[in-house]
Amino acid sequence: xxxxKRLRVLVVDDEADMVDTLAFLLSAWGHEVRKAATGDEALQxxxxxxxxxxxxxxxxxxxxxxxxxxxxRGRPEYRDTLCVALTGFGQEHDKRRSKEAGFDFHLVKPxxxxxxxxxxxxxxxxxxxxx
Numbered sequence: 001x002x003x004x005k006r007l008r009v010l011v012v013d014d015e016a017d018m019v020d021t022l023a024f025l026l027s028a029w030g031h032e033v034r035k036a037a038t039g040d041e042a043l044q045x046x047x048x049x050x051x052x053x054x055x056x057x058x059x060x061x062x063x064x065x066x067x068x069x070x071x072x073r074g075r076p077e078y079r080d081t082l083c084v085a086l087t088g089f090g091q092e093h094d095k096r097r098s099k100e101a102g103f104d105f106h107l108v109k110p111x112x113x114x115x116x117x118x119x120x121x122x123x124x125x126x127x128x129x130x131x
Contacts, residue, residue, distance in 0.1 A: 005124050007031045008049050012042040012065070013057040013086070022055065022086075022111065031120075039063030046072060051081060053123040056103075058087040058094070066101040073102035082123040086111060 009026050013019045014037045023033045034049050036042040039062050046054065054072070058065035065085060072078040082105075085098040090108035098106040104122075107115050 005127065007052040007120065007123050007127065009033050009123075010036065010042065010045050010049060010051040010054045010056075012036045012039075012045075012054065012060070012068070014038065014060045015057070018057075018109070029120075039065070039068040042068050043071065046078065050077070052127045053119065054081060054083045055086045055119075056083065058085055058089050058098070065103075066097055069098075069101040069103055080126060082119065082126055084119050 009031050011019050011022050011026070011033060012035075013022075016037070019035045019037065023035050026033045032049070034045045034051070036045045038060055042054075042056065045051075056065045056068065063071075065087065069083060069085075072081070072083070083103050084105045084107055085103040086107050086109060087094070088109045095106045105115075105119060107119070
Protein backbone atom coordinates (compact mmCIF):
# COMPACT_ATOMS: atom_id res chain seq x y z
CA UNK A 1 0.00 0.00 0.00
CA UNK A 2 1.47 3.38 -0.97
CA UNK A 3 1.79 5.95 1.78
CA UNK A 4 -1.28 8.17 1.72
CA LYS A 5 -2.15 10.71 4.40
CA ARG A 6 -4.74 9.56 6.90
CA LEU A 7 -8.18 9.94 5.37
CA ARG A 8 -11.67 9.90 6.82
CA VAL A 9 -13.43 7.11 4.91
CA LEU A 10 -17.10 6.16 5.01
CA VAL A 11 -17.84 2.60 3.87
CA VAL A 12 -21.49 1.92 3.06
CA ASP A 13 -22.81 -1.56 2.25
CA ASP A 14 -25.60 -3.74 3.59
CA GLU A 15 -23.33 -6.80 3.39
CA ALA A 16 -21.73 -6.88 6.84
CA ASP A 17 -18.77 -9.03 5.76
CA MET A 18 -17.93 -6.61 2.96
CA VAL A 19 -18.09 -3.56 5.22
CA ASP A 20 -16.13 -5.20 8.01
CA THR A 21 -13.38 -6.48 5.71
CA LEU A 22 -12.94 -3.19 3.89
CA ALA A 23 -13.09 -1.20 7.14
CA PHE A 24 -10.48 -3.48 8.72
CA LEU A 25 -8.16 -3.12 5.74
CA LEU A 26 -8.51 0.66 5.55
CA SER A 27 -8.00 0.98 9.31
CA ALA A 28 -4.88 -1.19 9.09
CA TRP A 29 -3.61 1.21 6.43
CA GLY A 30 -4.04 4.06 8.93
CA HIS A 31 -7.34 5.61 7.86
CA GLU A 32 -10.23 6.64 10.09
CA VAL A 33 -13.23 4.55 9.03
CA ARG A 34 -16.95 4.74 9.71
CA LYS A 35 -19.37 2.07 8.55
CA ALA A 36 -23.01 2.26 7.48
CA ALA A 37 -25.44 -0.40 6.25
CA THR A 38 -28.27 1.72 4.83
CA GLY A 39 -28.73 4.98 3.00
CA ASP A 40 -30.09 6.70 6.12
CA GLU A 41 -27.11 5.50 8.16
CA ALA A 42 -24.80 6.74 5.41
CA LEU A 43 -26.28 10.24 5.55
CA GLN A 44 -26.00 10.32 9.36
CA UNK A 45 -22.41 9.02 9.32
CA UNK A 46 -21.39 11.50 6.60
CA UNK A 47 -22.81 14.37 8.66
CA UNK A 48 -20.98 13.13 11.77
CA UNK A 49 -17.55 12.61 10.22
CA UNK A 50 -17.20 14.81 7.13
CA UNK A 51 -15.53 12.09 5.04
CA UNK A 52 -12.74 12.64 2.55
CA UNK A 53 -13.87 9.50 0.71
CA UNK A 54 -17.15 7.61 0.48
CA UNK A 55 -17.21 4.00 -0.78
CA UNK A 56 -20.86 3.07 -1.33
CA UNK A 57 -22.79 0.07 -2.54
CA UNK A 58 -25.71 0.65 -4.89
CA UNK A 59 -28.19 -2.09 -3.94
CA UNK A 60 -29.21 -1.45 -0.33
CA UNK A 61 -32.51 -1.64 1.51
CA UNK A 62 -34.45 1.60 1.52
CA UNK A 63 -32.66 4.35 -0.39
CA UNK A 64 -30.19 2.88 -2.87
CA UNK A 65 -26.69 4.25 -3.42
CA UNK A 66 -27.72 6.37 -6.40
CA UNK A 67 -30.46 8.09 -4.35
CA UNK A 68 -28.12 8.69 -1.41
CA UNK A 69 -25.45 10.12 -3.71
CA UNK A 70 -27.92 12.56 -5.26
CA UNK A 71 -28.84 13.76 -1.76
CA UNK A 72 -25.19 14.17 -0.78
CA ARG A 73 -24.23 15.99 -3.98
CA GLY A 74 -27.12 18.37 -3.45
CA ARG A 75 -25.42 19.70 -0.33
CA PRO A 76 -22.49 22.10 -0.65
CA GLU A 77 -20.34 20.33 1.95
CA TYR A 78 -20.24 17.15 -0.18
CA ARG A 79 -19.78 18.59 -3.66
CA ASP A 80 -16.01 17.97 -3.60
CA THR A 81 -15.96 14.76 -1.55
CA LEU A 82 -14.56 11.85 -3.56
CA CYS A 83 -17.39 9.33 -3.92
CA VAL A 84 -16.99 5.83 -5.31
CA ALA A 85 -19.68 3.31 -6.19
CA LEU A 86 -18.42 -0.09 -5.03
CA THR A 87 -20.99 -2.53 -6.30
CA GLY A 88 -21.78 -5.79 -8.01
CA PHE A 89 -23.47 -3.83 -10.82
CA GLY A 90 -20.94 -3.55 -13.61
CA GLN A 91 -22.85 -2.99 -16.84
CA GLU A 92 -22.32 0.19 -18.85
CA HIS A 93 -25.78 1.49 -17.96
CA ASP A 94 -24.94 0.98 -14.26
CA LYS A 95 -21.75 2.99 -14.64
CA ARG A 96 -23.64 5.71 -16.49
CA ARG A 97 -26.26 5.89 -13.71
CA SER A 98 -23.50 6.19 -11.13
CA LYS A 99 -21.94 9.09 -13.01
CA GLU A 100 -25.34 10.78 -13.37
CA ALA A 101 -25.99 10.36 -9.62
CA GLY A 102 -22.69 12.08 -8.81
CA PHE A 103 -20.23 9.26 -8.16
CA ASP A 104 -16.67 10.05 -9.26
CA PHE A 105 -15.73 6.42 -9.87
CA HIS A 106 -17.54 3.11 -10.31
CA LEU A 107 -15.70 0.01 -9.06
CA VAL A 108 -17.09 -3.49 -9.35
CA LYS A 109 -16.89 -6.03 -6.52
CA PRO A 110 -14.79 -7.76 -5.52
CA UNK A 111 -12.65 -4.73 -4.85
CA UNK A 112 -9.52 -4.43 -6.96
CA UNK A 113 -6.77 -3.26 -4.59
CA UNK A 114 -4.87 -1.44 -7.33
CA UNK A 115 -8.00 0.58 -8.12
CA UNK A 116 -8.63 1.15 -4.40
CA UNK A 117 -5.10 2.51 -3.98
CA UNK A 118 -5.66 4.90 -6.90
CA UNK A 119 -8.90 6.09 -5.30
CA UNK A 120 -7.16 6.65 -1.96
CA UNK A 121 -4.46 8.66 -3.73
CA UNK A 122 -7.08 10.77 -5.50
CA UNK A 123 -8.91 11.41 -2.23
CA UNK A 124 -5.64 12.46 -0.58
CA UNK A 125 -4.86 14.80 -3.48
CA UNK A 126 -8.32 16.41 -3.25
CA UNK A 127 -7.95 16.83 0.50
CA UNK A 128 -4.53 18.44 0.09
CA UNK A 129 -5.95 20.78 -2.56
CA UNK A 130 -8.75 21.91 -0.25
CA UNK A 131 -6.50 22.73 2.71
